[in-house]
Amino acid sequence: MWTLVLNCGSSSVKFALLNLDDDRVGLTGLAERLGSAGASARLDMEGERRTADLRGGSYAEAFAVLAGALDELGVRTQVGAVGHRVVHGGERFHAPVRLTDEVLGEIRACVPLAPLHNPANIAGIEAAQAAFPDAAHVAVFDTAFHQTMPEVAYRYPVPGDWYRQHGVRRYGFHGTSHAYVAARAAQDLGRPLAELNLVTAHLGNGCSVCAVQGGRSVDTSMGLTPLEGLVMGTRSGDVDPGLHDYIARQAGLSLSEVTSALNKESGLLGLSGLSNDMRELEEAAGRGHAGARLALDVFVYRLAKQMAGMAVALGRVDALVFTGGIGENSAAVRGAVLARLGVLGAAVDDEANRAAVRGQAGRISAPGALAALVVNTDEERMIAEQTRALLAGVSA
The missing domain is CATH 3.30.420.40 (ATPase, nucleotide binding domain)
Known part of the structure; x- marks a missing residue:
């Protein structure tokens, strides 16, 4: 099964197509300057770099270019899952979760905690769901890895109601990277x-x-x-x-x-x-x-x-x-x-x-x-x- 990984920012989408069964990378790429007249996408596939203008500058157009590349590779129907990087999951999400309307609602509720990131993540998720309706969509949160921090590490010394009513605490980010390199370091150290x-x-x-x-x-x-x-x-x-x-x-x-x-x-x-x-x-x-x-x-x-x-x-x-x-x-x-x-x-x-x-x-x-x-x-x-x-x- 091929897994498509998407990292949607406010003006960009980074993507990678991976087959973990045989350790293949089908393609990687980046759509950038979305929302502007100079929007474009580049794709690295089969040893070749390709570029495309995105005249509309939208997520939907970026995913249409990506879908066309998957069709050319003959693997679009084999994309069984789409993994989405989501920056902020608050205290609600301790692990990856399958995306549903309820989960999207919870991610929206975290927008005040990450106003520069979560709206872009949500827009990208919705556009990807429309582009790849038959795949299972999963949210992987930057904050989830740090939900194991003890209270002494995550609480701020501020009025308690700020935490209880407004979620003011330390969450942490870059969780997928820290988790990955820790596991790899253990392998390197034997x-x-x-x-x-x-x-x-x-x-x-x-x-x-x-x-x-x-x-x-x-x-x-x-x-x-x-x-x-x-x-x-x-x-x-x-x-x-x-x-x-x-x-x-x-x-x-x-x-x-x-x-x-x-x-x-x-x-x-x-x-x-x-x-x-x-x-x-x-x-x-x-x-x-x-x-x-x-x-x-x-x-x-x-x-x-x-x-x-x-x-x-x-x-x-x-x-x-x-x-x-x-x-x-x-x-x-x-x-x-x-x-x-x-x-x-x-x-x-x-x-x-x-x-x-x-x-x-x-x-x-x-x-x-x-x-x-x-x-x-x-x-x-x-x-x-x-x-x-x-x-x-x-x-x-």
């Missing part, structure tokens, strides 16, 4: 996942760390929204909550404008005044750009501090795991972080660290030091595996 205490770091334009104990999340850096925690591409991560009121009054901004700036104009971009792209910042810092150097230093410092803090949740750390676009490709960031984590017994093997780029994963720690690994994440495969497991359970 030890059962159930015995391991891991600190996983998903580092891309969005960043988070997670304390994984025996395969279960016991703490993570993101909170009520994906804005909490680490310095990210354009997101600030942790700031003083009093900043909102202060800068609103000083700069004459509304609360929503302050929140927008913390999401879209901060992080690496805000610190450097140059870019949110780690590759560009590393090059600029090498040329002496002071803003780029500051952005890198703050990113590394905050990341190391958060990773060390996860040791409190675990009690014992068996390995550090780096993944995501930055985690998999920036030897400079990994090396600088490990240098700061000597307190945990970490030390880098410079040669191994330099070699672990462009898809090359593996151990990057010095002999005798705390294990540190680079693991290539594969959220699409994780979503496909969770989708198939759910449907196998339902059919049984």
Whole structure:
């Protein structure tokens, strides 16, 4: 059976067609700039890249192009399941679930918790259901993996009614990535996942760390929204909550404008005044750009501090795991972080660290030091595996 995996954003759809029975990838692709005149789609299939203009710029048009590609491959009728990434499932969803009208209603109820993400997820789900009406549709939630956090980790020290009436608590995100790389790290270490205490770091334009104990999340850096925690591409991560009121009054901004700036104009971009792209910042810092150097230093410092803090949740750390676009490709960031984590017994093997780029994963720690690994994440495969497991359970 083929499983189609969809990740629908506000202006894009990332997709992958996987057959887990024989480990085949039928196609991958991305539709982007949806909702605009420049919308387009690219598909990688049978060793060839194809592009198409999406003149209407809608999800429906993107899925029509995808369906045409599946027809060309002769597999459209063999797509038995569609796995959808959904960012926020609140406290309602602890695991993947088959999509029904009731489930869609629950996802809509989580829109206030993820106003930038869940509406796009819902629109994509509805368009995909229309395009693939005979397939089973499954929602896989970014937040579900973190529902195993204890109350001491997920509660905020705020009025209790905020939690009971409005769901104000820490939820965490990037759950499929943290779950996938933790399992892969256990394989690489040759030890059962159930015995391991891991600190996983998903580092891309969005960043988070997670304390994984025996395969279960016991703490993570993101909170009520994906804005909490680490310095990210354009997101600030942790700031003083009093900043909102202060800068609103000083700069004459509304609360929503302050929140927008913390999401879209901060992080690496805000610190450097140059870019949110780690590759560009590393090059600029090498040329002496002071803003780029500051952005890198703050990113590394905050990341190391958060990773060390996860040791409190675990009690014992068996390995550090780096993944995501930055985690998999920036030897400079990994090396600088490990240098700061000597307190945990970490030390880098410079040669191994330099070699672990462009898809090359593996151990990057010095002999005798705390294990540190680079693991290539594969959220699409994780979503496909969770989708198939759910449907196998339902059919049984």
